[in-house]
Amino acid sequence: MTPQAVIFDIGNVLIEWQPERFFDRVLGVEQRNALFAEVNLHAMNDVVDRGADFRDTVYACAETYPAWRDAIRMWHDNWLDLATPEIAHSVRLLRALRVKAVPVFALTNFGIGTFALAEPRYPFLGEFDRRYISAQLGVIKPDPEIYAMVEADCGIAPQALLFTDDRADNIAAAKTRGWQAHLFEGPLGWAQVLVDQGLLTREEAA
Structure with missing residues (x-):
């Protein structure tokens, strides 16, 4: 899908x-x-x-x-x-998806105070269509509840969500929910997934 x-x-x-x-x-x-x-x-x-x-x-x-x-x-x-530096290629991928009008969400284990520090330093944190921040939800990945909260809020079928995370346990939990998921080991691999899914061209994902 x-x-x-x-x-x-x-x-x-x-x-x-x-x-x-x-x-x-x-x-x-x-x-x-x-x-x-x-x-x-x-x-x-x-x-x-x-x-x-x-x-x-x-x-x-x-x-x-x-x-x-x-x-x-x-x-x-x-x-x-x-918490530094930004991963520039990943930020470009985020922005390329937004240019293509692909909804882009954040699902992150982050504190309220730490996110308040990060947002002025990293303006792209304000560019998501929806943000699911663990401290605001009161639950952290890989607890299944946080994935269920995302599904309930966005109204998109689990099979139509594509998620990347650097932790295998978080990816496994997402897959258990039926999400499409990619273990992030660097932006090049993630870029290839977005190309393979037809969301970006190779040039857009560079």
Whole structure:
């Protein structure tokens, strides 16, 4: 079935999200490994993505691990340095689809506070036809409920939704719902999918 809407994840699809890279730079690899071994920072971030206050969550975690207090607070205080740079080819694909009047949605695990930081830095975040942000919905991928929420809101049959995400568990959950889904491993592969689906020409997807 030809897709009636294309759905983008954001982290590692449109914006690189590599917190370890930031901490490697500021702490060194050995210290970063020690920090991430002792403190589950990604689980902390999941709490934010479910709707918890960004600063309060990070700072509370920092107080739980006083030896790492300053480093953990960087997750909040330096967040834009963790979420960078944009993936330019993916942004071009988003915009090319919009030029062709293909509805384009975002489905992303993102906090309210973090999205408020990201949107001024990355104007394309305001260019989606619909945005499904986990913190606003109160549920994160790959929970089936978030996919059901998308279906109910947009009114498009699952088989007519084409979704890309960089995490295999999120893709598997979408496929279980009947969505067409592509595991994002780089913009070239995603571009080829859009060409194969007849949504863009090869030139438009370049």
